[in-house]
Amino acid sequence: MSAPEGSAAHIRFAVPEDAAALDRLDRDTWSYLHAVQPLPPEPSPFFNERFGPRDHLVAELDGRAVGYVRLGLPTPLESTAHVRQILGLTVAEAARRRGVGQALVRGAIELARRQGARRITLRVLGHNTPARKLYEAEGFVVEGVLPEEIQLDGAYVDDVLMGQPL
Structure with a gap:
């Protein structure tokens, strides 16, 4: 995967050995700004039967995981198999404003295209x-x-649906 110009991030598929680092990244960045569920109790398996390593792209800076994006199907229906959905994006605080999020989003778009998707969508809190x-x-x-x-956390928030054709 390629990173955007000016970004030093290396984008790659996750591997099973990334589980602990990605779980820690989730815990370190958790906030109601982007999370729709409370932080789960430790330990929490990062990969599961629904989302494995190949459903995640990892951003590395200086050989350390500093972000990830989860890409998957929006539903289990065959009628939506042509769509991919960004189901999570996390970037470490120290790596923000360095092109990491941009590299991950571009990587997800590129991966969705390679998988033959015609659309990519996401949901983001308003x-x-x-x-x-x-x-x-x-x-x-x-x-x-x-x-x-x-x-x-006691407040009502809009759920914003975004997408684009591929």
Whole structure:
């Protein structure tokens, strides 16, 4: 996978040995800005029967995992098999504003194309302005908004649906 110009991030598929580092990354970056569930108790297996290593791209800086993107099918239906969905994106605080998120999103788009997808979609919390700006910069457009769809920490938050053709 290639990183955007100016980014030092190396993008690669996850391997089983990444599980502990990616779980730690999730714990270190957890926030209601982007999470729709409470932080699970430790330990928490990162990979499972639904999402394995090949469903994740990992960003490395200086040989250390600093982010990942999870790409999968939006539903188990055959009728949506032509669509891929970004189901999670995390970047370590220290690696932000260094092109890591951009490299991961571009990697997910490239992977979706290689898998033969015709569309790529995602869902993002309405109040997550940094993520929304990143996705918009990479060609995603708002395709729908579910007002106050999610309740987080006592507040109602919009669920924003974004996508783009491939």
